[in-house]
Amino acid sequence: MNFIYFSPHFPDNYWRFCNGLKKNNVTVLGIDDVPLEQLKPEVRNSLTDYICVSDLKNYEEKRRAVQTFIKRYGKIDFLESNNEFWMNDDAKLRTEFNIVTGPDNSQIKTFRHKSMMKGKYREAGIKTVAWCLVTDISKCLEFVANYGYPVIVKPDDGVGATDTYKISNERELMEFNIQKNPDTQYIMEQFIEGELISFDGVCDSKGNVVFPTYHVFPLPSMEGKIEYDDVIYYTSKYIPQDLIDAGQRILHAFKAKSRFYHLEFFRLNKDQPKIGKKGDLFGLEVNMRVPGGYTPDMIDFAYSVNIFDLWADVIVYDENRQNLSLPNYFCAYTGRRFNRNYAHNFDEVLKKYSNNICYCNNNPEVLKDGMGDYFFMAKFNDMDEVERFFNFTLEGSNSK
Numbered sequence: 001m002n003f004i005y006f007s008p009h010f011p012d013n014y015w016r017f018c019n020g021l022k023k024n025n026v027t028v029l030g031i032d033d034v035p036l037e038q039l040k041p042e043v044r045n046s047l048t049d050y051i052c053v054s055d056l057k058n059y060e061e062k063r064r065a066v067q068t069f070i071k072r073y074g075k076i077d078f079l080e081s082n083n084e085f086w087m088n089d090d091a092k093l094r095t096e097f098n099i100v101t102g103p104d105n106s107q108i109k110t111f112r113h114k115s116m117m118k119g120k121y122r123e124a125g126i127k128t129v130a131w132c133l134v135t136d137i138s139k140c141l142e143f144v145a146n147y148g149y150p151v152i153v154k155p156d157d158g159v160g161a162t163d164t165y166k167i168s169n170e171r172e173l174m175e176f177n178i179q180k181n182p183d184t185q186y187i188m189e190q191f192i193e194g195e196l197i198s199f200d201g202v203c204d205s206k207g208n209v210v211f212p213t214y215h216v217f218p219l220p221s222m223e224g225k226i227e228y229d230d231v232i233y234y235t236s237k238y239i240p241q242d243l244i245d246a247g248q249r250i251l252h253a254f255k256a257k258s259r260f261y262h263l264e265f266f267r268l269n270k271d272q273p274k275i276g277k278k279g280d281l282f283g284l285e286v287n288m289r290v291p292g293g294y295t296p297d298m299i300d301f302a303y304s305v306n307i308f309d310l311w312a313d314v315i316v317y318d319e320n321r322q323n324l325s326l327p328n329y330f331c332a333y334t335g336r337r338f339n340r341n342y343a344h345n346f347d348e349v350l351k352k353y354s355n356n357i358c359y360c361n362n363n364p365e366v367l368k369d370g371m372g373d374y375f376f377m378a379k380f381n382d383m384d385e386v387e388r389f390f391n392f393t394l395e396g397s398n399s400k
Contacts (some may be wrong), residue, residue, distance in 0.1 A: 001316060002073045004029045004066060006081035006090070007056060009043050011364070013297060013308075014290075017082060018046035020312030029069045029076075031062060049073075059089055066093055077101060078315060082260060082290045087112065101205075101258055103288065110254060111288045112157045114187050124253035126246055126283040127276065129266075134186035137177050143188055144173070150191040155184050162369075166191070192275055192282065194266035199239075199247035200291045200299070202311050204318050205258045207251040211310055211320055213299050214239040215291065218390075230397055231335030231372045232390050235295075235302035237328035246281055254286060258315055262287040293371045294333075294359065301358045301379045302331035329379040331358070332386045334393040335372020343396030346374075353378050353389065 008018050008030045018028045019042070030047040032039075033056045044050070051068060053061040070076060078101045081090055091108035093099070103111055110116045114131075121128045132143045134153065144151060153176060154164040163184065167173050180186060196217040202210050217233040247263050264284040271278050290296055299307045304326035313321040336342060350357060356378040363371050376393055380386050 001025075001077045002027045002029065002069070002075065003315070004031060004069060004076055004079040005047075006031050006062070006079075006086055007083060008032060008047060009034050009039055011083075011293075011367075013294065014082060015040070015043040015046045016306075016308035017311060018043075020306070020309040021315065022046055022048065023309065024312050024316040026312070026316060027073055029073065031065045031069075032056065056086065059092065062089060063093065063096065066097060070097070078258075080259075084287060084289045087289065107255065111286065114154070114158075114285050115156050117283070117286055120253045120286075121250070121283040124246070124249035124283075126250060127280065128283050129192055129275075130190040132188050134180075134188050137174075140173055140177070140188060141170075144170075147190045152189045152191055153186050154189075156187045157185065190275075192266055192268065192272060193270060194268045194282065196284070197243070197265050197267055198291065199243050199263045199265065200261065200295070201247075202260055202307075202314050202320075203251050203256055203258070204314055207254075207256045209244070209248050209251065210314050211305075211307070211324075212239055212244055212247065213303065214243060215295065215298075230337065230340070230394050231333070231370070231375075232394070233333050234386055235298045235331040237302060237330055242281060246283075250283065250286060254288070256288055258318070259288055260290045260311060262289060262291040293363070293367050294361075294375070294377065297359055298331040298333060298377060301377065302329050304328065329381060330383060330386050331377065331379045332389050333375055333377050334390060335363070335375045336393065336397075338373045340397050340399055342394065344392060349376055349393055352392065356380060356385075356389070 003021055003026050005018050005028060008015050009032055021028050027048045028046060030050040031053060033053050035052050036050050051065040053065055076097060076099050079090060079094055079099050080102060088108060091103050091105050094102050095104040110120055115133055118128050118131065130147050132139060133156065134140060150166055150168040152166055165176050167176055198215045199212065200215060201212045204210050214236045215233055216236055250263055251261060263286050266282045266284055268276050268278050268280045296307050305322050305324060310320050310322045313319065357376055358379055359377040360375060362374045378389055
């Protein structure tokens with residue numbers, strides 16, 4: 001099997017996807033914009049061959065690199081970056097070189113455009129919030145007249161929480177209308193009170209869930225993505241059955257195959273007239289890629305599994321071949337800011353939770369807005385311990 005993998009060096013844990021493939025005797029062909037000699041040894045060792053381009057944003061360079069690999073190794077079976085930023089180019093290259101194991105130009109639109117996702121949600125029988133495309137200020141005013149403030153406005157085709165606004169009154173709406181990027185198509189959505197959750201994992205070539213996981217983003221984390229605040233979320237060792245059922249229907253509706261998925265939902269935290277009952281699930285958006293930041297590592301710690309190898313098993317064998325009988329935990333993440341004071345400094349957190357912390361580090365620049373400047377990741381047996389960890393790591397949080 002020949003597998004082209006884009007950007008194996010970043011994020012800095014993604015070389016492990018290539019390593020999982022190589023352990024399964026796959027010919028792993030890397031394309032990146034870092035000279036070979038500057039790649040870390042673990043990245044180099046996970047690849048069979050490598051081509052350095054001057055800029056991964058240059059589609060023509062990437063196309064020529066794919067052509068070179070085809071001349072060297074023959075037919076390409078898979079082409080993937082596992083990264084939302086490169087999804088459009090991935091699809092374009094698959095279409096051009098007839099690589100049918102991932103989304104092509106026609107399918108990628110429903111994976112990227114939030115407005116186009118709504119129809120697929122309906123097909124899957126999943127509720128969504130009211131929405132409209134932002135065409136002019138009169139359309140926005142009409143929407144809020146029907147659904148009220150606050151509303152959420154974000155790019156229809158966007159990555160993560162970039163350029164996302166929570167608008168609570170007409171003054172903020174007018175400010176957005178002045179400041180918005182004129183080249184961006186925005187979507188406006190009704191704000192509902194609920195908990196942000198995600199259904200994440202790997203599906204096989206028929207879109208069937210092979211390995212499900214579940215993440216919960218308490219409200220301060222959602223606000224943080226918009227307002228540059230502290231960030232908390234956790235991997236839960238328990239997965240609600242209604243979430244599994246909804247996630248499976250969505251994967252089939254989107255015709256996802258042989259890939260990671262990150263499906264976002266709101267679960268209502270109280271009855272809301274004309275919207276739904278407490279506990280109802282609402283589809284937010286789909287992301288047919290690996291969940292962001294170091295979430296794959298959280299999955300490893302929570303489920304005592306190597307998710308990178310599991311993904312590689314699904315690619316090669318269309319099934320999981322990892323041991324899933326080991327203990328499960330809650331894995332909690334706290335992202336803190338350099339410009340804030342905390343009651344307990346870095347060393348105090350490490351000392352108190354020395355038996356629980358699995359990983360702590362600074363985030364790369366591209367992740368800091370959404371994930372915090374630096375983070376602690378720790379695993380626990382129950383939610384009470386998770387709550388105490390969040391409270392301790394964020395106690396006294398305030399701007400310097």
